[in-house]
Amino acid sequence: MFAGYPSVDIADLLDTYDYVVVGGGTAGCVLANRLSRDVGASVLLLERGGIQDSWISRVPLFSSHFASDGSRSWVTKSIAQGHADNREMEIIGGNCLGGSSRINAMLYTRGLPAEFNAWTKSGSWDYRSMEPHFVKSESNLDRKLDSEKHSGTTGGEWVHRSHNHLHWVHSEHIIKATSSMGIPYVEDPNSPFQPAHGCAKLHYSIDRRGQRCSTFAAFLPRQLALSRTHRLHICTNTLVCRIELSGGSEAGAVKSEGVWVKSRNDSTPPILIRARREVIMCAGPIGTPHLLLLSGIGPRDHLKDHGIAVKKDLPGVGSHLQDHLTVPVQFCVPVSDSLAKIQLRPWIILKELFLYLFFGLGLLLSPVLELSVFIQSRLLDKEFNVSSYSEHDMDSSNPENRPDIEIMPVRSGDITYAHTDTVQIAWGEVNKHRQGGLCFFTVMLRPTSMGTIRLNSNDPALPPAIDPNYLSTSHDISAHRKAVRFALRLKDRMVAQGYPVVTYSAPDFDSDQEIDAYVRSKCQSTYHYSSTCRMGPEHAGVVDEDLKVHGVEGLRIADSSVFPEILSTHIAAATVAVAEKCSALLQGPAAPEPSIV
Numbered sequence: 139m140f141a142g143y144p145s146v147d148i149a150d151l152l153d154t155y156d157y158v159v160v161g162g163g164t165a166g167c168v169l170a171n172r173l174s175r176d177v178g179a180s181v182l183l184l185e186r187g188g189i190q191d192s193w194i195s196r197v198p199l200f201s202s203h204f205a206s207d208g209s210r211s212w213v214t215k216s217i218a219q220g221h222a223d224n225r226e227m228e229i230i231g232g233n234c235l236g237g238s239s240r241i242n243a244m245l246y247t248r249g250l251p252a253e254f255n256a257w258t259k260s261g262s263w264d265y266r267s268m269e270p271h272f273v274k275s276e277s278n279l280d281r282k283l284d285s286e287k288h289s290g291t292t293g294g295e296w297v298h299r300s301h302n303h304l305h306w307v308h309s310e311h312i313i314k315a316t317s318s319m320g321i322p323y324v325e326d327p328n329s330p331f332q333p334a335h336g337c338a339k340l341h342y343s344i345d346r347r348g349q350r351c352s353t354f355a356a357f358l359p360r361q362l363a364l365s366r367t368h369r370l371h372i373c374t375n376t377l378v379c380r381i382e383l384s385g386g387s388e389a390g391a392v393k394s395e396g397v398w399v400k401s402r403n404d405s406t407p408p409i410l411i412r413a414r415r416e417v418i419m420c421a422g423p424i425g426t427p428h429l430l431l432l433s434g435i436g437p438r439d440h441l442k443d444h445g446i447a448v449k450k451d452l453p454g455v456g457s458h459l460q461d462h463l464t465v466p467v468q469f470c471v472p473v474s475d476s477l478a479k480i481q482l483r484p485w486i487i488l489k490e491l492f493l494y495l496f497f498g499l500g501l502l503l504s505p506v507l508e509l510s511v512f513i514q515s516r517l518l519d520k521e522f523n524v525s526s527y528s529e530h531d532m533d534s535s536n537p538e539n540r541p542d543i544e545i546m547p548v549r550s551g552d553i554t555y556a557h558t559d560t561v562q563i564a565w566g567e568v569n570k571h572r573q574g575g576l577c578f579f580t581v582m583l584r585p586t587s588m589g590t591i592r593l594n595s596n597d598p599a600l601p602p603a604i605d606p607n608y609l610s611t612s613h614d615i616s617a618h619r620k621a622v623r624f625a626l627r628l629k630d631r632m633v634a635q636g637y638p639v640v641t642y643s644a645p646d647f648d649s650d651q652e653i654d655a656y657v658r659s660k661c662q663s664t665y666h667y668s669s670t671c672r673m674g675p676e677h678a679g680v681v682d683e684d685l686k687v688h689g690v691e692g693l694r695i696a697d698s699s700v701f702p703e704i705l706s707t708h709i710a711a712a713t714v715a716v717a718e719k720c721s722a723l724l725q726g727p728a729a730p731e732p733s734i735v
């Protein structure tokens with residue numbers, strides 16, 4: 139008989155498990171899979187959202203937050219951002235099994251070796267030690283000879299691939315224009331041998347059938363979950379309210395004993411579930427610090443202000459929030475070179491459905507962003523060309539060479555981006571102008587602004603106070619100015635090449651003042667929050683290099699909150715690698731080491 143997905147009701151949970159994983163998101167699904175491989179271990183995975191699996195939720199084009207019904211998303215507002223026209227920014231994360239990997243844009247980017255070599259100052263992590271943890275879970279369907287030894291082949295669960303050929307005419311123009319500006323084309327952006335900057339063809343977490351390969355689909359598919367029901371309990375629609383800690387300040391060493399959980403479907407009081415070995419936090423860059431604060435781990439004065447008993451004074455909790463801020467610069471392009479063609483000519487969707495269902499091809503694979511341009515702005519001359527550079531500048535293992543600007547050319551003015559605050563060439567405009575949209579999202583990759591996650595109230599069901607503190611340093615505003623100018627020069631090059639692109643939304647004049655005003659009024663998040671429980675020594679960080687929370691026994695963190703600093707790329711791939719590393723740490727030296735193919 140057909141069995142549904144094996145989710146365990148909160149009333150049927152055991153009193154004690156060996157491991158309790160908090161948050162069934164991107165990282166949590168990986169941990170649940172790896173820890174439950176051990177037939178002798180019992181594992182509980184707790185997720186506040188539901189399973190929310192449907193065909194539509196697996197079709198790449200329809201499954202990102204921007205094109206879906208919001209049922210898999212958690213959406214809230216930041217506090218007003220003083221350096222961004224006092225706007226409250228939209229904050230988005232996942233709220234279902236698979237977490238943000240169910241609603242993100244599926245971009246699979248490992249980042250340069252330089253990213254992880256920069257983490258060395260916070261511990262012993264570097265690219266060499268991280269590479270096996272990427273390789274362990276990935277299957278790269280576009281394996282290239284030069285990266286064979288450094289890339290997962292067919293063994294891993296988490297599949298990624300490019301869209302093979304380029305769908306859009308303007309992509310060819312972008313490659314040509316950036317190359318004329320001294321920026322090379324990079325075929326495989328996940329190769330450790332790529333140059334330190336370039337215009338790169340992107341990879342997506344899409345499986346062999348053309349479906350979104352979220353960490354839910356990859357690591358906790360129904361068959362696997364069913365085969366492990368005796369040792370892996372997956373409990374959804376369940377809110378973790380706080381961590382149960384024994385000891386503390388005067389009472390000696392702090393130890394994590396388990397977690398308090400309650401159903402989101404009724405008002406029964408929370409119950410305590412104990413962890414025999416460890417509690418592993420995977421509630422994400424907002425949920426994890428929020429739960430630590432509610433449990434009495436965090437900055438002493440802040441906890442006291444909220445009447446919470448201080449178990450461990452750890453100032454780094456919820457501090458050092460980083461994100462990639464983006465400013466959209468928008469253009470009109472021919473309808474045929476944009477997803478607007480589906481909006482204006484609905485019958486095209488029938489052709490695309492046919493292509494997708496029978497051949498796994500076409501626009502339903504969501505090629506809204508097929509290239510990205512990664513730039514080291516220090517190498518740009520006055521004309522925004524990279525006119526000279528040395529071999530040293532292209533060394534992708536050197537942290538000094540991490541790119542600080544990304545230009546993401548996204549087909550806006552179409553169904554995928556019609557829902558965002560600031561990108562609004564939506565249905566009405568598309569029809570009025572009979573034009574498609576192309577948006578250059580200019581992203582600042584190395585922000586120096588840092589924000590905080592703090593308590594708003596002691597109710598775990600209410601969002602914390604999120605203050606990304608965007609654009610609070612002069613470095614960040616001037617980096618954005620450069621990024622916007624670069625985007626406009628790139629567009630000029632495309633026009634000079636004969637591509638018909640017309641500005642729709644951009645600063646009116648090329649003055650610093652005008653561009654800064656545009657940046658402050660249009661900027662928005664790319665939802666890459668990180669570093670809110672970062673790895674580092676106790677005075678500056680929250681976890682040590684074994685991902686153990688400083689001064690608390692039996693508690694680790696294994697999600698994107700532990701990044702010592704934000705990466706200069708999209709961060710889901712590294713989140714999975716961190717979770718893989720955590721599982722290797724937990725399973726000890728006896729656990730089989732991931733091997734490089």
Ligand SMILES: Cc1cc2nc3c(=O)[nH]c(=O)nc-3n(C[C@H](O)[C@H](O)[C@H](O)COP(=O)(O)OP(=O)(O)OC[C@H]3O[C@@H](n4cnc5c(N)ncnc54)[C@H](O)[C@@H]3O)c2cc1C
Pocket residue numbers: 160161162163164165166184185186187203212230231232233234235236237238239241242243244245246247376377378379420421422423425426429598664665666667697698699708709710711713
């Ligand atoms: C719209 C969007 C687009 C993005 N696009 C990309 C992209 O294309 N490529 C890329 O690399 N990155 C992208 N990112 C970023 C990337 O997806 C995330 O950084 C990454 O997935 C975070 O993983 P995580 O495990 O740290 O957190 P999450 O995946 O967010 O998981 C946290 C989980 O914990 C659960 N949780 C939280 N609090 C509690 C609680 N109290 N009790 C129980 N459960 C709880 C949540 O419901 C969630 O499922 C995007 C993000 C978003 C939101």
